[in-house]
Amino acid sequence: MEWITELEHFFPKLKLTIIDGLPKCLGPLPEKAANYCSKYMAKHGIKEFYNLMYNAKDPDFWKKIELPNGADKEYVCIGVKASNYFMPPETLSEKGPGGGGWILMNMELAVKTREGKVWATDEQGFNRVWAIGDCNYGCVDAPGKAPDDWPIPPIPKISYPGEEEAIIACANLHRTDKLVYQGKKTDFFGTPLVMANMHWPWGAGMFATSLGPDDACFVAGANWQKNSGYMVTWGQLSAVQKEIIEASKVDECAFGIVGRLIWHFVHHTPIHLWGGGPLWGY
Numbered sequence: 001m002e003w004i005t006e007l008e009h010f011f012p013k014l015k016l017t018i019i020d021g022l023p024k025c026l027g028p029l030p031e032k033a034a035n036y037c038s039k040y041m042a043k044h045g046i047k048e049f050y051n052l053m054y055n056a057k058d059p060d061f062w063k064k065i066e067l068p069n070g071a072d073k074e075y076v077c078i079g080v081k082a083s084n085y086f087m088p089p090e091t092l093s094e095k096g097p098g099g100g101g102w103i104l105m106n107m108e109l110a111v112k113t114r115e116g117k118v119w120a121t122d123e124q125g126f127n128r129v130w131a132i133g134d135c136n137y138g139c140v141d142a143p144g145k146a147p148d149d150w151p152i153p154p155i156p157k158i159s160y161p162g163e164e165e166a167i168i169a170c171a172n173l174h175r176t177d178k179l180v181y182q183g184k185k186t187d188f189f190g191t192p193l194v195m196a197n198m199h200w201p202w203g204a205g206m207f208a209t210s211l212g213p214d215d216a217c218f219v220a221g222a223n224w225q226k227n228s229g230y231m232v233t234w235g236q237l238s239a240v241q242k243e244i245i246e247a248s249k250v251d252e253c254a255f256g257i258v259g260r261l262i263w264h265f266v267h268h269t270p271i272h273l274w275g276g277g278p279l280w281g282y
Contacts, residue, residue, distance in 0.1 A: 199276025
């Protein structure tokens with residue numbers, strides 16, 4: 001949807017059509033946000049067809065989307081697909097987005113096998129390999145239970161959760177180093193050193209959806225349940241917000257002082273008053 005609204009903005013003479021097998025666009029988002037995006041497309045002449053599966057070889061398919069002679073150009077988006085072919089099969093999920101193949105991890109983000117055993121341990125039993133970001137399964141399931149009752153329900157494959165996982169994996173790496181190589185058993189405050197657990201990150205419920213360069217909508221407060229969350233900003237305000245997020249994030253990645261000042265405490269919050277993280281940080 002972001003792609004087609006960008007095309008419409010920069011090439012306004014194009015005749016554009018979007019289809020989806022789901023009942024509406026942006027199905028997981030709250031209804032208000034999905035409707036806002038749909039109204040934007042209708043206003044800008046983008047035709048929408050839902051509850052319809054793509055089948056380019058079927059003449060009736062093209063008639064249903066009011067293109068009896070077919071399209072000049074087609075773009076097909078089928079979601080994410082795992083590329084973890086370098087990992088042993090016993091460490092990869094049999095299910096999941098794109099047919100499976102995601103790296104399995106436990107609550108500490110340690111790579112595990114399908115039998116639930118940590119895959120790479122040292123002679124003392126400490127894990128040495130972690131899986132963070134898009135490569136991992138994105139959840140810790142519990143056989144026989146619904147996703148709502150899993151230790152970690154499915155996490156969206158977006159940037160915030162990947163960075164949060166990186167912070168936790170690095171914390172566990174540092175703690176392992178202190179335990180194995182420095183002989184330390186407690187931290188500076190005398191608290192026993194134990195591995196930090198992952199959790200469903202509250203920031204995974206924030207989505208900024210672009211509608212061309214001059215419009216957007218921003219959703220916050222979503223969780224693993226479909227249609228959860230609230231559309232909190234929209235229109236030009238949301239577009240400016242997204243530009244600020246993108247510009248400051250790029251600056252942080254370039255080790256710029258402004259970007260680092262803005263984003264450092266997003267994942268280094270000293271006190272967590274909400275969400276699944278520990279009260280005093282990692």
